[in-house]
Amino acid sequence: MINIVVRQPNEAEFEDVRSYLKKFVLDSSEATKEQFKVLLYDDKLAAFGRLKQRKDGTELCSIGVVEEYRGKKLGEAIVKDILSTINTDVYLVTVIPNFFKKLGFKETKEYPASLKDKRENFCEYHHPGDCVTVMKCSH
Numbered sequence: 097m098i099n100i101v102v103r104q105p106n107e108a109e110f111e112d113v114r115s116y117l118k119k120f121v122l123d124s125s126e127a128t129k130e131q132f133k134v135l136l137y138d139d140k141l142a143a144f145g146r147l148k149q150r151k152d153g154t155e156l157c158s159i160g161v162v163e164e165y166r167g168k169k170l171g172e173a174i175v176k177d178i179l180s181t182i183n184t185d186v187y188l189v190t191v192i193p194n195f196f197k198k199l200g201f202k203e204t205k206e207y208p209a210s211l212k213d214k215r216e217n218f219c220e221y222h223h224p225g226d227c228v229t230v231m232k233c234s235h
């Protein structure tokens with residue numbers, strides 16, 4: 097039987113997460129080990145993500161699934177696990193809104209100012225031509 101564990105990463109796992117953030121062009125700014133959760137699939141790092149406490153709101157970001165583990169609902173699992181740990185509104189900026197719609201997020205036009213900055217200076221910069229959407233999950 098497959099063993100799935102979700103927990104905070106250790107130092108070595110966090111270093112691997114940092115490599116994947118770079119590879120998948122995900123947000124690594126101000127990243128600390130404590131913000132992250134990793135999903136281990138039979139003891140192998142398969143998925144990760146974090147909550148970033150901004151001065152004006154909470155952001156879900158840096159969500160990724162290692163290529164060979166995609167399509168197994170592990171992306172969904174890590175997001176659900178992270179969301180289960182908080183009871184405040186959560187925002188995110190994404191070019192794949194349909195993935196997050198299934199997880200309770202809705203497109204929003206009103207969001208923290210710091211996310212406007214991320215939208216313009218990170219997401220639109222790295223995904224020129226893609227539609228960048230800000231979403232909110234209400235609690």
Ligand SMILES: CC(C)(COP(=O)(O)OP(=O)(O)OC[C@H]1O[C@@H](n2cnc3c(N)ncnc32)[C@H](O)[C@@H]1OP(=O)(O)O)[C@@H](O)C(=O)NCCC(=O)NCCS
Nearest residue numbers: 120159160161166167168169170171172190191192194195
């Ligand atoms: C996006 C990503 C996290 C999805 O992980 P995954 O484990 O393959 O996804 P899941 O198996 O949990 O998929 C859950 C559902 O979302 C859908 N989905 C998966 N990737 C999707 C995408 N890129 N766009 C829209 N829907 C997607 C699946 O089809 C599935 O739908 P279903 O329930 O109707 O079958 C993964 O492809 C990834 O790491 N991509 C690169 C990094 C990235 O884009 N991160 C998000 C930045 S905002």
